Amino acid sequence: MRTGPTNEHLQSLITTLKRESHAQKSGLWAAIARNLETSTRQRRVVNLSRINRNTAKNEVVVVPGKVLGSGVLDHSVTVAAWSFSDSAKEMISKANGTCLTIPELLKKDPKGKNVKIIG
Numbered sequence: 001m002r003t004g005p006t007n008e009h010l011q012s013l014i015t016t017l018k019r020e021s022h023a024q025k026s027g028l029w030a031a032i033a034r035n036l037e038t039s040t041r042q043r044r045v046v047n048l049s050r051i052n053r054n055t056a057k058n059e060v061v062v063v064p065g066k067v068l069g070s071g072v073l074d075h076s077v078t079v080a081a082w083s084f085s086d087s088a089k090e091m092i093s094k095a096n097g098t099c100l101t102i103p104e105l106l107k108k109d110p111k112g113k114n115v116k117i118i119g
Contacts, residue, residue, distance in 0.1 A: 004037050010082070013102060020106060028062075028112035032102065035064035035119070036082060043082075044119030048073045048091055054118055061116045062105065073097065080105035080115075 005011055014033045021029035035044065046063045049071025055061055057075040067079060069087025076096040084092075089099050100108070109115065 005040075010036060013082075016103065016106070020110060024110055024112070026110075026112045028115060028117070029106070031117060032062055032064045035117070046081075046119050047071045048088060051077060051079060051118060055116070059116065060105070060109070060114060061118045062102065063119055064102075064117065065119060067092075067099075078105075 014036050017029040017033035044063060044065030045068060047068050047070040051061060052071060052073045055077050060078045063079065063081040066083045067081045067088045068085050069091050073091050073095040078098040078100060079092055080100040080102050082102060084099055092099050
């Protein structure tokens with residue numbers, strides 16, 4: 001039997017993402033909600049090296065999971081994720097990038113235009 005996440009904040013975020021997906025007619029938020037509904041073991045974990053390879057300068061990306069600090073980030077990028085390691089936050093800041101939570105990105109860009117999902 002599939003039960004979904006037990007974290008209250010995550011459950012609230014998933015509900016909000018689904019609501020905004022419907023209201024904004026944006027499949028991006030629904031896709032992120034589906035990814036966050038998976039079990040902790042299956043949730044995405046992304047290293048900075050992957051973000052560096054798959055983005056260009058000043059792009060906006062969402063990681064529906066955790067961002068880890070392994071690798072090098074050589075350009076500024078805005079990263080929104082469920083959680084960040086301390087080293088990942090530090091390295092993104094050193095590259096003149098920005099770390100956001102997914103709700104912060106949702107408020108900043110409700111339509112989700114030009115946002116990539118990485119994971």
